[in-house]
Amino acid sequence: MVNMPLTRREFAALTAGGILSSQWLVKPSAYAEAKATSPDSQPAETTRSVTLLHFTDTHAQLETHWDYLPGQLPAFQQMGGFARLKTAIDREIKASQGPVFVADGGDEFQGSGPAAWSRGEVILDPLNALGADVFVPGNWEPVYGPARFRELMSRLKAQVTCFNFHEKSTGHRIFPPASIIEKDGCRIAFVGLTDLKASDRHSPDEFAGLDTSRLNGLSEFLNDLKSKERVTLIVGLFHTGLTVARYLAREFPKFDIILSGHTHERTTQSIIEGKTIIVESAGMGSFLGRLDVELNAGNEIVAHRFRLIEVSAANTPENPVVKQLVDENLKPYRERANTVVGRTVTPIMRYDVLETSADDFITDALRDETNVDIAFSNGFRFGLPIPAGNITVGDLWNLLPMDARIKVGWVTGRQLKDYLENELELVYSPDPKRLSGGWGPRASGMMMRYSMRAGQGKRVQEVHVGGKILDETERYTVASCERSGEPLDVICRIRGVHDVTFAPQTIHQALITYFQKHPVISPSREGRAYADDLAPVVFSQDSILSEGQRGSYQAWGM
Structure with a gap:
């Protein structure tokens, strides 16, 4: 914990030591103006220090893996893994002088082959060993169905909190709306919120009987936390x-x-929004967020510093206890996960908002198997990069951590355009209530040019299918994965698809078949989706949506 201001030399040393950025904000008035002071500034009054450690969205990446750090040399580095993340957590706790609270932001039980094959079981022991105090379920936690979801949550050692996870039929809350944790006289209320659209956007079978859309009473609840529970801080x-x-x-x-x-x-x-400090600590276990705040006698935040810490294999050794837990849990699945299925000449990546080589490869394989005009992939955000070299079954499941039957049908050009407009609105809407958090639709056999700022229903500027301009009266065959529980005539959220049938293979079987035909691949971005008013490569959704707003920041990779 740093309870004195950093000198410029200390600041430079921290930055060189794997910390991406650091910032002090001093004096309450600075919050309203959203201005940062010099790193050499110091709170004038006596304060006490509190540290929040935050990790989120590890997506079942139990072991050290490749990640992409644009602007660094090399750009691909070995990062993360639960054993290294535990070391990073322990190291930051040891370096603190005040109470430390460890928060887990969810999406931990889905994202890899072993996680899917064990229905999340391989994650439990290593995750509990990280020692989080509090946990909020992410949108992917119910991926194995509502019953398994409840079971996994009940076996966590961290306190599970979520204000907006309800039973659909009764409206009863599934988890406590807040967890109040006290350490060394600091009483923090952690209020959990999960993706408000999760129960609508995910496969119906995953969220059967669950609802994440309700925020009724949140304002009153927060008032009570301050007035009745006498908490020091309210942390969302x-x-x-x-x-x-x-x-x-x-x-x-x-x-x-x-x-x-x-x-x-x-x-x-x-x-900074108003007086609220906001941070997001990346994902995949490659980073750990550390937020230090200074409180005065009235429990007002008078200064803070945030650091995004790289959990790098180069400077973060593995905790032996957690390493052993990971090895024991993964042992039954290693042979399957390590089976080589093909080879790539170019890196396979999924980071870009617009188009990714990972989804180009997946949709090419799907279209090759089904012989349709257009094959679609869900706009997943996650998926570790695969450097040039061998591709294993485990790599494929990291990119596509589910298997499903493949649906095939046809739509009109008009249906296709309406679908694209709706998906783009969910990615680029200026109204945050309409955002789903995902990226845009990715496809093989189709090229789309659009304008992000054109507004709802007007973004699509041009669509080509098979090299020809879209004809709204023409029929186009489409294919994508089934989402369990959805109506037969829905394919990748396109409604009203005609003459829907199932292909003989699942999506993962189609990928293996594709490698049998094409044992060496070299996917790259081809301009299948691009915007007239955005940079060719965009890694941050928020940075483009918040452009020109107060409190904007330098997003990664920009």
């Missing part, structure tokens, strides 16, 4: 996405701090 532990978190901070200004997750944003400095 959000799995809503950064842009939505910023909107909620404006709507509910009682939050002192928001620890954001879901969109995997690497915020290299804190964001």
